[in-house]
Amino acid sequence: MKFPHQRLVSALLVLGSLQMSAFTEACSCLQLHPQDAYCHADIVIRAKVVGKKLLKDGPFGTLRYTVKQMKMYKGFDKIKHVQYIYTDSQESSCGVYFDINKYQYLITGSFHNGKVYTGLCSFNERWDRLSLGQKKGINHRYQLGCRCRIKPCFQLPCFVTSKNQCLWTDLLSHFGYPGYQARNYACIEQKEGYCSWYRGMTTRDKTTSNTTDP
Structure with missing residues (x-):
């Protein structure tokens, strides 16, 4: 679906x-x-x-x-x-x-x-050429966030408007694509349908950040 x-x-x-x-x-x-x-x-x-x-x-x-x-x-x-x-x-x-x-x-x-x-x-x-974060995402992390929505930010100010969004700020940079979030973070669904950026080496709750990070 x-x-x-x-x-x-x-x-x-x-x-x-x-x-x-x-x-x-x-x-x-x-x-x-x-x-x-x-x-x-x-x-x-x-x-x-x-x-x-x-x-x-x-x-x-x-x-x-x-x-x-x-x-x-x-x-x-x-x-x-x-x-x-x-x-x-x-x-x-x-x-x-x-x-x-x-x-x-x-x-x-x-x-x-x-x-x-x-x-x-x-x-x-x-x-x-893929980062370690991207390889881990492809192996298992990305699928944990397929019900999340990654919201691109093209111009400040930007805000998330629902609990299932992660704010993607790489596109604000003029240094090119891909950016730091694209190379290192996955937007993963947490409890009660909330989504947040995640960059971790073991359990996903260890280094989970809120929807406006990093």
Whole structure:
């Protein structure tokens, strides 16, 4: 069951993956905290990309990447093992580029008609570039907060307006993305539906902060 804010973010992701107009040769995406990307993805895997083929199934074609799946974190109910990842062949249409036989990647995507699709608006990153907090989030923490809402703050003042929100302030910084919260924190549901940022090494109550931290 998808909650209202999840349906909204999913709709924004779809809109963000479209070209803005015939005169805009760039992909436009809504920036998401990795937890949101995880929660709204159908498939989350760690894999090495071992091959690439251009399929001539449209004006510009579709890239089909062959992957060697190392681990699946989400999507067991949809597919047991991922062999191919599909994406648009054009970066302007949000197609994503993976190096062949070089790195392991975290790949998130959607599942449609038996195929896994991804793009620039999904969260795809080299595994060695992920922080320890992000790896822990992908392994188990992010799923504890999929009923929470991460509220982006673009301009001060910002406030949470419900108990299930965590205020995300990374986007206030001009130093770039991802920021400190995106790399180190997960927004986790606590008792009675309250959500708060969490960064801990053992029990989640040990270093839980309130909804306006860090």
